[in-house]
Amino acid sequence: MQVNIQHSWELHCHSEFSDGALALSELFHLAVQSGVTSLALTDHDNAEGYRHAVANKLIPEALNLYPAAELSSVWNGRNIHVVGLGMAVESQHWLDVEASYRERRRERLERQVARLKRERFQIEVEQIEARASPGLPGRPHIAEWLVSSGQVKDRPTAFKRWLGRGKAGDVKSTWPELQEAVADITAAGGMAVLAHPHRYKLTRAKTMELLDAFQAAGGLGVEVCCLGMHPNYYRLLLQEVRTRDLYLGGGSDFHSPAMQWTRLGVFPAWPQNVKLVTDWLAGC
Ligand code: AMP
Ligand code: MN
Ligand code: MN
Ligand code: MN
Numbered sequence: 001m002q003v004n005i006q007h008s009w010e011l012h013c014h015s016e017f018s019d020g021a022l023a024l025s026e027l028f029h030l031a032v033q034s035g036v037t038s039l040a041l042t043d044h045d046n047a048e049g050y051r052h053a054v055a056n057k058l059i060p061e062a063l064n065l066y067p068a069a070e071l072s073s074v075w076n077g078r079n080i081h082v083v084g085l086g087m088a089v090e091s092q093h094w095l096d097v098e099a100s101y102r103e104r105r106r107e108r109l110e111r112q113v114a115r116l117k118r119e120r121f122q123i124e125v126e127q128i129e130a131r132a133s134p135g136l137p138g139r140p141h142i143a144e145w146l147v148s149s150g151q152v153k154d155r156p157t158a159f160k161r162w163l164g165r166g167k168a169g170d171v172k173s174t175w176p177e178l179q180e181a182v183a184d185i186t187a188a189g190g191m192a193v194l195a196h197p198h199r200y201k202l203t204r205a206k207t208m209e210l211l212d213a214f215q216a217a218g219g220l221g222v223e224v225c226c227l228g229m230h231p232n233y234y235r236l237l238l239q240e241v242r243t244r245d246l247y248l249g250g251g252s253d254f255h256s257p258a259m260q261w262t263r264l265g266v267f268p269a270w271p272q273n274v275k276l277v278t279d280w281l282a283g284c
Contacts, residue, residue, distance in 0.1 A: 002225075002229070002231060002234055002268040002269075003268065003269050004227070004266050004267060004268055004269075005266070005267075005268075005269045006034065006035055006263075006265055006266050007036070007265045007266070007267065008035060008036060008037045008038060008265070009036065009037075009038045009039075009265070009278050010031065010036045010038070010039050010040070010251055010252060010254070010264055010265040011040045011042070011068075011083070011085065011193075011223075011249055011250065011251040011277060011278070011281075012040070012042050012070070012083060012195070012196075012223065012249075012250070012251025012252060012253045012254075013027070013039070013040075013041065013042060013251065013252060013253065013254040013255075013264060014041075014042065014043055014044070014070075014253075014254065014255045015027050015041060015043055015049045015135075016134060016135060017041075017043040017046060017048045017049035017052070017134060017135045018043035018044035018045070018046065018070075018135045018136065018138065019044060019132075019135065019138050019140040019141065019255060020043065020254070020255045020256060021255060021256030021257065021258065022256070022257070024041075024049055024052065024053050024058050025058050027039075027041075027264075028053075028058065028059060028060050028063055028065075029060075030257070030264050031063055031264055031265070032060050032062050032063055034263070034264050034265050034266075035265065036063070036264055036265040037062060037063060037064060038063075038064040038066065038278070038281075038282075039063060039064070039065055039066065040065075040066040040067075040068035040083075040085050040086075040251075040281070041053075041065065041066075041067075041068055042068045042069055042070040042083050042084075042085075042251075043069060043070065043135065044069075044070050044071075044072065044135075044136070044138060045069060045070070045071055045072055045098065045101035045102075045105065045136060046069055046098050046101065046102070046135070046136060047067050047068065047069045047087070047089035047094070047098070048098075048134070048135070050065065050066075050067045050068070050089055051089060051090065053065060066085060066086055066281060067086060067087055067088075067089040067190075068083065068084060068085045068086070068087070068190075069083075069084050069087070069089075069098075069185075070082070070083050070084075070195055071083075071084060071101070071181040071184070071185065072101070072175045072181070073175050073176055073177060073178045073180065073181035073182075074172050074173070074175045074176070074177060074178065075177065075178035075210060075213060076206075076209075076210075077172070078172075078200055079165070079170075079172045079175065080178050080194075080195075080200065080210070081195035081196065082178065082181045082182055082185065082192050082193070082194060082195060082214075082219070083192075083193040083194075083195045083221075083223065083249070083251075084184075084185030084188070084190040084191070084192055084193075085190055085191045085193060085221075085249075085277065085280075085281055086189065086190045086191055086280075086281055086284040087185060087188035087189055087190030088188050088189045088190075089188070091188055091189075093184075093187055093188055094184075094188040097184045097188070100176075101136070102136060104174045104175065104176075105136045105137060105138070105174075107174055108171050108174040109125065109128065109129075109137050109142075111171045111174070112139075112142060112168075112169045112171050113125055113128075115168045115169060115171070116142070116162065116168055116169055118168070119162070119168050121146065121151055121162075122149070122151065123145070124145070124149075127145050127149075128141050128142055128144075128145050129141075131144050131145060139159070139163045139169060139170070140155075140255075142158075142163060142169055143155045143158035143159060143163055146158050146162070178213060178214065178217060179213070179216075179217040182214065182217040182218050182219045183217060183218060186218045189284075191220045191221055191247070191277065191280055191281070191284075192214075192217075192218060192219040192220060192221070193219070193220070193221035193222065193223055193247070193249045193277060194210070194211070194214050194219055194221070194222045194223060195223055196223055196226050196253065197210070197222060197223065197233075197237060198226060198228070198229040198230065198233050198237075204236060207236065207237075207240075208240075211240055211244065215244060215246070219246075220246060220247055220280070221246055221247035221248065221249045221277045221280070222237060222240070222241050222246050222247075222248065222249065223249045223250045223251065224237045224238055224241060224248050224249065224250055224271075225248070225249070225250025225251075225267050225268040225269070225270060225271075226250050226251070226253070226267060226268070227252060227253070227261065227262060227267055227268075229268075234268075238271055238274070241274060242273075242274055245275070246275075247275045247276060247277045247279070247280055248270070248271070248274045248275065248276055248277065249276070249277035249278075250267050250268065250270075250277075251267055252264060252265065252266055252267045
């Protein structure tokens with residue numbers, strides 16, 4: 001029932017303005033080549049890429065680029081991502097939101113470094129920041145440093161042992177609550193979409209609680225058409241989106257051509273008889 005197809009929309013992807021591998025022009029070129037004509041650039045915690053593309057006239061004729069971002073947050077002690085689509089990313093409110101995330105990431109990196117040093121790793125902060133540039137530092141950049149300096153054998157091991165959920169480099173407490181992330185997106189005129197719910201490994205009951213909290217905060221959409229979702233969980237989410245009258249979204253969460261299991265705009269086909277996030281976005 002979940003068949004991956006090439007969509008003309010991509011609503012979840014990353015560039016070098018966060019932990020993606022591609023520069024903006026490379027990403028846009030790939031989009032056009034792949035038949036993606038509408039793209040929401042959802043870098044972690046910032047929309048610098050969108051502003052940069054507009055200011056430098058990088059957007060090809062054949063591409064509609066939408067302002068967007070994927071915000072980090074916590075709910076019930078878990079790291080939850082919220083995709084914001086269609087915000088006014090030049091507004092003072094939104095620029096303040098980004099500044100606060102930048103500060104949180106800086107503070108978080110300090111704590112991550114301190115914790116990893118306690119595990120006897122040798123860390124060069126400038127090297128991590130250089131890897132993240134022009135974006136903000138995150139766990140993938142720490143993983144790259146650990147691997148390239150020969151301290152950990154590969155990226156999966158870096159996440160499994162040191163950076164993944166509950167490990168030394170997983171500092172969550174710096175993130176705002178889910179409610180605040182949703183409110184910031186909404187206040188900037190955007191639509192808040194719960195990112196990749198299957199990745200949080202929640203039970204059915206906890207999923208209901210998360211959806212309740214998300215909706216109560218003003219969240220309007222849920223990513224359902226994602227790669228790697230179990231069919232039972234897909235059915236559960238689809239049913240919830242319908243009964244709760246939410247918008248259904250999704251995307252590939254593309255980061256890099258080197259990650260061969262993701263391709264830009266390739267993710268499960270939209271189901272019938274449901275409101276789509278793309279309907280909302282096309283009208284904005
Ligand atoms: P951060 O924003 O610093 O919390 O880093 C989160 C990012 O790390 C995610 O968006 C993914 O790109 C990547 N990531 C998270 N968990 C894993 C994992 N287990 N293996 C590889 N990459 C991961
Ligand atoms: Mn990422
Ligand atoms: Mn995410
Ligand atoms: Mn993502």
